[in-house]
Amino acid sequence: xxxxxxxxxxxxxxxxxxxxxxxxxxxxxxxxxxxxxxxxxxxxxxxxxxxxxxxxxxxxxxxxxxxxxxxxxxxxxxxxxxxxxxxxxxxxxxxxxxxxxxxxxxxxxxxxxxxxxxxxxxxxxxxxxxxxxxxxxxxxxxxxxxxxxxxxxxxxxxxxxxxxxxxxxxxxxxxxxxxxxxxxxxxxxxxxxxxxxxxxxxxxxxxxxxxxxxxxxxxxxxxxxxxxxxxxxxxxxxxxxxxxxxxxxxxxxxxxxxxxxxxxxxxxxxxxxxxxxxxxxxxxxxxxxxxxxxxxxxxxxxxxxxxxxxxxxxxxxxxxxxxxxxxxxxxxxxxxxxxxxxxxxxxxxxxxxxxxxxxxxxxxxxxxxxxxxxxxxxxxxxxxxxxxxxxxxxx
Amino acid sequence: xxxxxxxxxxxxxxxxxxxxxxxxxxxxxxxxxxxxxxxxxxxxxxxxxxxxxxxxxxxxxxxxxxxxxxxxxxxxxxxxxxxxxxxxxxxxxxxxxxxxxxxxxxxxxxxxxxxxxxxxxxxxxxxxxxxxxxxxxxxxxxxxxxxxxxxxxxxxxxxxxxxxxxxxxxxxxxxxxxxxxxxxxxxxxxxxxxxxxxxxxxxxxxxxxxxxxxxxxxxxxxxxxxxxxxxxxxxxxxxxxxxxxxxxxxxxxxxxxxxxxxxxxxxxxxxxxxxxxxxxxxxxxxxxxxxxxxxxxxxxxxxxxxxxxxxxxxxxxxxxxxxxxxxxxxxxxxxxxxxxxxxxxxxxxxxxxxxxxxxxxxxxxxxxxxxxxxxxxxxxxxxxxxxxxxxxxxx
Numbered sequence: 001x002x003x004x005x006x007x008x009x010x011x012x013x014x015x016x017x018x019x020x021x022x023x024x025x026x027x028x029x030x031x032x033x034x035x036x037x038x039x040x041x042x043x044x045x046x047x048x049x050x051x052x053x054x055x056x057x058x059x060x061x062x063x064x065x066x067x068x069x070x071x072x073x074x075x076x077x078x079x080x081x082x083x084x085x086x087x088x089x090x091x092x093x094x095x096x097x098x099x100x101x102x103x104x105x106x107x108x109x110x111x112x113x114x115x116x117x118x119x120x121x122x123x124x125x126x127x128x129x130x131x132x133x134x135x136x137x138x139x140x141x142x143x144x145x146x147x148x149x150x151x152x153x154x155x156x157x158x159x160x161x162x163x164x165x166x167x168x169x170x171x172x173x174x175x176x177x178x179x180x181x182x183x184x185x186x187x188x189x190x191x192x193x194x195x196x197x198x199x200x201x202x203x204x205x206x207x208x209x210x211x212x213x214x215x216x217x218x219x220x221x222x223x224x225x226x227x228x229x230x231x232x233x234x235x236x237x238x239x240x241x242x243x244x245x246x247x248x249x250x251x252x253x254x255x256x257x258x259x260x261x262x263x264x265x266x267x268x269x270x271x272x273x274x275x276x277x278x279x280x281x282x283x284x285x286x287x288x289x290x291x292x293x294x295x296x297x298x299x300x301x302x303x304x305x306x307x308x309x310x311x312x313x314x315x316x317x318x319x320x321x322x323x324x325x326x327x328x329x330x331x332x333x334x335x336x337x338x339x340x341x342x343x344x345x346x347x348x349x350x351x352x353x354x355x356x357x358x359x360x361x362x363x364x365x366x367x368x369x370x371x372x373x374x375x376x377x378x379x380x381x382x383x384x385x386x387x388x389x390x391x392x393x394x395x
Numbered sequence: 396x397x398x399x400x401x402x403x404x405x406x407x408x409x410x411x412x413x414x415x416x417x418x419x420x421x422x423x424x425x426x427x428x429x430x431x432x433x434x435x436x437x438x439x440x441x442x443x444x445x446x447x448x449x450x451x452x453x454x455x456x457x458x459x460x461x462x463x464x465x466x467x468x469x470x471x472x473x474x475x476x477x478x479x480x481x482x483x484x485x486x487x488x489x490x491x492x493x494x495x496x497x498x499x500x501x502x503x504x505x506x507x508x509x510x511x512x513x514x515x516x517x518x519x520x521x522x523x524x525x526x527x528x529x530x531x532x533x534x535x536x537x538x539x540x541x542x543x544x545x546x547x548x549x550x551x552x553x554x555x556x557x558x559x560x561x562x563x564x565x566x567x568x569x570x571x572x573x574x575x576x577x578x579x580x581x582x583x584x585x586x587x588x589x590x591x592x593x594x595x596x597x598x599x600x601x602x603x604x605x606x607x608x609x610x611x612x613x614x615x616x617x618x619x620x621x622x623x624x625x626x627x628x629x630x631x632x633x634x635x636x637x638x639x640x641x642x643x644x645x646x647x648x649x650x651x652x653x654x655x656x657x658x659x660x661x662x663x664x665x666x667x668x669x670x671x672x673x674x675x676x677x678x679x680x681x682x683x684x685x686x687x688x689x690x691x692x693x694x695x696x697x698x699x700x701x702x703x704x705x706x707x708x709x710x711x712x713x714x715x716x717x718x719x720x721x722x723x724x725x726x727x728x729x730x731x732x733x734x735x736x737x738x739x740x741x742x743x744x745x746x747x748x749x750x751x752x753x754x755x756x757x758x759x760x761x762x763x764x765x766x767x768x769x770x771x772x773x774x775x776x777x778x779x780x781x782x783x784x785x786x787x788x789x790x
Contacts, residue, residue, distance in 0.1 A: 064564075064565075065565075106610075106653075106654040107608075107609065107610030107654075108610070109606055109610045109669060109670060110606055110608075110610050113594060113598045113599060115598045168598065169459075169594060169598045170459075170460075170592035170720075170722070171592065171593070171594050171598075171605070171606065171608075171720060172598075174608060174720070174722040174731075174733065175608075177722075177725075178650070178731060178733075181725065181729035181731075182729065184729070185728065185729050189727045189728065189729075190725045190726070190727050190728070190729050191727075193724065193725055197565035197566065198566070199508060199564060199566050203508045203510045203563065203564045203566075203567075204508060210566070211504055211505055211566065213502075213505075213566075213569060213570075214502065215501075215502030215503070215504045215505050255573070258501075259501040259502075274504060275504060325565075325566060325569070327565070327569040327572075329588065330572075330576065330585045330588055331585070332584045332585050332586075333580065333584065333585070334576035334577065334579070334580050334584075334585050336569075336573060336576075338569065338573075
């Protein structure tokens with residue numbers, strides 16, 4: 001099948017409502033409608049379009065699984081050589097996301113079920129120096145400062161090229177990662193890989209907020225589809241127009257001590273009820289918190305250092321969270337290495353930094369979460385058919 | 396919701412065909428129909444029954460995700476103390492699989508989406524000595540011999556109590572594992588955890604064979620539903636009637652060298668066509684291989700040391716594979732630690748041992764796969780409401 005892609009029925013995100021059944025159950029098309037292509041055929045496969053003004057994997061309805069890969073460019077690689085490899089990776093991504101084997105794919109049968117596979121590329125700070133392109137790096141893009149709460153493990157920090165691979169199927173993620181890593185090996189080394197998962201349809205309703213490992217609804221205050229454009233995409237410089245920035249933080253959940261907190265106190269730490277996700281001043285998840293409300297003792301209902309108060313910037317700037325859970329090894333005593341792959345997209349990393357500074361200063365939640373990994377990337381815009389991701393910088 | 400389980404709509408496996416939509420898309424009910432319970436209510440959840448003659452998680456249509464946990468009982472724990480903890484774990488499993496919080500569940504909201512969660516318990520060889528129950532261990536149950544191809548890492552060998560946790564949602568697996576580990580901690584230590592995934596509906600059709608990381612359809616020659624009973628379940632001793640045995644082997648795939656093999660040679664190694672899964676003597680996946688067929692040069696079409704020939708016992712004894720893929724870390728040079736969590740159920744481990752001896756002697760596939768973990772467990776029967784797993788041995 002891999003060599004006859006045109007004989008299969010490719011269903012792109014937007015048209016799924018009409019398709020029903022298994023396809024509808026994947027819940028695509030909720031966040032953002034895109035083009036529909038239905039080709040003549042047997043077996044329906046669900047495809048997220050690779051081409052577009054923006055890269056896929058950002059506004060795309062979050063898939064159930066992610067692997068985020070950070071690669072480092074070897075010494076002595078120049079911009080032309082890097083561009084040649086990036087063009088190839090882009091081409092691989094284009095084929096794999098359509099359910100076609102990559103060129104030179106040694107397991108072509110694993111490419112035929114992409115399950116909404118997306119591949120998103122980003123450029124780290126040091127890459128620009130290595131490629132002699134420091135003057136193209138926008139001034140607003142900086143390496144995140146180390147925050148007081150951070151206990152960073154160098155194994156999960158930084159990286160030159162970021163590749164975010166998402167799909168509703170882990171086999172598709174694993175295969176795509178393997179093909180992309182193989183095609184990058186001539187000039188790059190793997191710095192880190194982080195894998196995550198999140199509740200998705202049909203386990204939760206389309207559009208519902210998933211829960212993190214601490215039991216909280218995670219992502220409630222995200223911008224709506226209508227608000228997303230203003231939060232996420234950049235106006236410039238020219239090569240970055242319609243691009244974004246990504247911050248990824250590996251945030252360990254201190255489950256043993258969190259478990260010892262009683263449910264009412266947990267709600268106070270967050271400023272929301274755990275069961276419904278409603279702010280302590282409201283009734284349902286998406287009610288706007290009333291930060292001025294006070295109780296009978298004239299104490300604020302949402303505490304001064306509740307998480308939802310600290311995570312909000314007074315000037316209204318926002319980020320778009322596209323987070324995943326992680327759950328890795330257990331110690332012999334059964335203590336889990338688990339937490340959140342906090343992934344956020346925003347037009348400017350400064351927004352994240354300003355938000356995290358407020359959290360770092362006074363958020364009660366800091367007692368139960370520890371950032372152990374941190375990286376930031378510039379996300380170039382999407383490309384048209386025939387183009388490649390990164391061409392606006394390197395083409 | 397966790398405290399109002401009866402107000403939710405519980406859908407048990409058998410009735411799903413009639414439910415349609417999101418529930419049908421999970422593909423349950425294909426392998427084995429079970430009872431249906433539909434309660435009065437809002438949000439449908441998909442539940443595999445915990446109670447029954449056999450434990451769940453064996454004949455259950457394989458879920459997309461697994462964590463297999465091996466625990467060791469601490470020195471000095473006697474059978475009564477072990478039984479008390481096992482009763483509690485069984486009770487946790489019963490509640491969690493129904494979508495109810497475990498007793499003392501500190502993240503009760505994570506219990507409400509079990510997504511076909513099953514929990515299956517098994518007893519390792521040494522457990523019987525530790526609990527002074529060596530006389531209850533059937534003679535046919537032995538620790539697997541070390542095979543020539545094995546390169547066992549002690550980190551993935553053995554264990555006293557095995558807990559196989561499966562679900563279509565990783566969050567449900569992670570939560571169940573955490574609750575069960577917490578409730579075992581008073582007398583047990585974690586020996587190993589292995590996690591895996593497999594293609595499932597809606598990514599592949601209900602009943603279709605998933606592919607492993609080497610690209611092969613994996614499980615083609617499994618017994619059908621009708622044949623399963625004779626292959627899997629035991630007649631005795633009394634406490635093990637309707638139980639089984641489980642073998643778990645962690646089999647690393649040597650992807651770098653496998654990739655160098657050309658497609659026709661790969662097909663010859665297995666004895667099947669990679670694209671369709673058909674035997675080299677047949678046309679479609681489930682055609683019976685013709686081991687006597689010869690080509691124009693009078694050479695056997697399915698080679699003497701092809702995998703499917705070596706994996707077949709002449710007396711017809713069989714195993715039931717319920718395997719998952721694993722894909723863990725990458726080296727800096729991009730070499731993956733990936734392969735198969737080969738999980739097999741059979742009435743008697745001798746069947747597996749005899750099959751593996753034939754494979755060990757002469758299977759061409761041995762050049763590209765390396766067993767690095769190995770363990771075997773007796774699987775007690777299921778239990779009725781009010782009972783617990785293990786009561787036939789320890790009650």
